[in-house]
Amino acid sequence: GAVVSQHPSRVICKSGTSVKIECRSLDFQATTMFWYRQFPKKSLMLMATSNEGSKATYEQGVEKDKFLINHASLTLSTLTVTSAHPEDSSFYICSARGLAEGETQYFGPGTRLLVL
Amino acid sequence: GQNIDQPTEMTATEGAIVQINCTYQTSGFNGLFWYQQHAGEAPTFLSYNVLDGLEEKGRFSSFLSRSKGYSYLLLKELQMKDSASYLCVVMDSNYQLIWGAGTKLIIKP
Numbered sequence A: 001g002a003v004v005s006q007h008p009s010r011v012i013c014k015s016g017t018s019v020k021i022e023c024r025s026l027d028f029q030a031t032t033m034f035w036y037r038q039f040p041k042k043s044l045m046l047m048a049t050s051n052e053g054s055k056a057t058y059e060q061g062v063e064k065d066k067f068l069i070n071h072a073s074l075t076l077s078t079l080t081v082t083s084a085h086p087e088d089s090s091f092y093i094c095s096a097r098g099l100a101e102g103e104t105q106y107f108g109p110g111t112r113l114l115v116l
Numbered sequence B: 001g002q003n004i005d006q007p008t009e010m011t012a013t014e015g016a017i018v019q020i021n022c023t024y025q026t027s028g029f030n031g032l033f034w035y036q037q038h039a040g041e042a043p044t045f046l047s048y049n050v051l052d053g054l055e056e057k058g059r060f061s062s063f064l065s066r067s068k069g070y071s072y073l074l075l076k077e078l079q080m081k082d083s084a085s086y087l088c089v090v091m092d093s094n095y096q097l098i099w100g101a102g103t104k105l106i107i108k109p
Helices: none
Strands: A006-008 A010-013 A018-026 A030-039 A044-049 A067-073 A077-082 A090-097 A109-116 B003-005 B010-014 B020-024 B032-039 B044-049 B053-057 B060-065 B070-075 B085-091 B097-099 B104-109
Touching: A006 A090, A010 A018, A018 A030, A018 A090, A018 A109, A030 A067, A030 A077, A044 A067, A077 A090, A109 B097, B003 B085, B003 B097, B010 B020, B020 B032, B020 B085, B020 B104, B032 B070, B044 B053, B044 B060, B044 B070, B070 B085
Parallel strands: A010 A109, B010 B104
Antiparallel strands: A006 A018, A018 A077, A030 A044, A030 A090, A067 A077, A090 A109, B003 B020, B020 B070, B032 B044, B032 B085, B053 B060, B060 B070, B085 B097, B085 B104
C-alpha cells in the first residue's frame, strides 16, 4: 500500500525559533497533501490543503504566515512553524492523496512538536 | 514491520449492527484509535482504547485485546449518515501513529 513518511518524528525547540516538518509520499505521486493538527483524544483539525505547484489553501483561523506550507514536488510537502510558541506544541500529521488513489488519503506517522 | 489490517469495504443495512475488525502488529503499543472520515472531510475522533475490554459510547463501541493484537468497532442502529470510512490507528512505543487503510462502510436502506 501507499506509504507516507514524516521527518522528524519528534522535535523540541526554543520559543521564537522556526521548525520545518517534511512529509513525503514514498511510493506514489501525491498531487494533494493535507496538514492536520491533533490534540489529545480529539479529532484531527485540518490546517491546510496543498496541491503540487500551487499555493496552499488554509482553513479559517490558521495563520498562513505562521504555518508556511510548500508543496514543491509530487512527493514532498513541508510545513514550517515560524516563531514557534509553547501553544504551538502539538502533534502534526500530514496525509497525501494521488490521482491513482482516488479519494483515499494516506496518513503519515505524525510529528510531535514541543516548544519550550 | 508494522502493519494494520482492516477490511477494505463493508455493506450493512440501515437499523442493523455492524462490526469492523482491526488487527495490528506494531513495535510497542500506546493505544488504539478509531476515526470516522466522510469523503472530503477531516477524520473525526470516535474512540481511544489502551486497556483491554469494551468501551461504549452511545451507538458506537470499541473493543481491544492487546494479547491478540485485535480491536473492533461496533456500530448499532445504523443510520445512513454512518456511511463513511473508518480508520483504525495504533500508536506505537515511539508515539508514532500507524494508520490502517480504512474500511469503507456502505449503508443501504
